[in-house]
Amino acid sequence: MHACHQHEKMCVSLVPIFNHLETEQMAEIMKTAKSGTFKRGEIIYHAGDKSDSLYILNKGKIRIYRLSESGKEQLVRILHPGDFTGELALFKEETHESYAEAIAMTQICMINRTDLQELLLKYPSISIKILTEFSNRLEEAERQTTRFATEKAETRIAVFLAECLEDQGQFNMLELPMSKKDLASYLGTTPETISRKLADLQHKGYIRQISNKKIEVLDLDGMLLI
DSSP states (O other): OOOOHHHHHHHHHHSTTTTTSOHHHHHHHHHHOEEEEEOTTOEEEOTTSEEOEEEEEEESOEEEEEEOTTOOEEEEEEEOTTOEEOGGGGTSOEEOSSEEEESSSEEEEEEEHHHHHHHHHHOHHHHHHHHHHHHHHHHHHHHHHHHHHHOOHHHHHHHHHHHHHHHTTOSSEEEOSSOHHHHHHHHTSOHHHHHHHHHHHHHTTSEEEOSSSEEEESOHHHHHTO
16 A cells, blocks of 8 residues: 555545535645545455444445345445445444455555544534435335335336336436345346346336346336336
């Protein structure tokens, strides 16, 4: 790992919990940040590692996942530039419950608990931004749990595609934000089921698969009624 002033500046200005601050305030945060670079496939932290820093993604992509007692992998979320992880370290000393893996060449910056707690006291607006993100993640976790318990795989996939359209601000064209393997883990099914159900949706005229990740939604209302 190495320190890089420009890298840290980009990190701080990119992440929503900081980018509302004044230039001088962001400069103060930059002084506390340390940078790191990870190759694809490298683990940034393991379950069981001490959790004492906030990790902010500047460039690349990170997958956060957990392992069940049987060793089955459950994808929690995919981080993109501007996202962060390790936020529970802000409130108490504990260990990570998940794994963070770089799935592309990735650059991050880290701010340790002590420095960040001082910043939260000095700039309460950061706390509000973090609590907003907590709320969003809790809502998503509850939605995901409900899907697993009540919805069939085809419905889970259809709703996920609709959410992708909304998140990407598109009317009928979307790009899957993760591999089919990760999507299967996220939706609690198998890659084979994902491929089969997407083919079924295409056969029924609801979607058109343009490439491995690019999908055109032809009948959104109909797809959500299946």
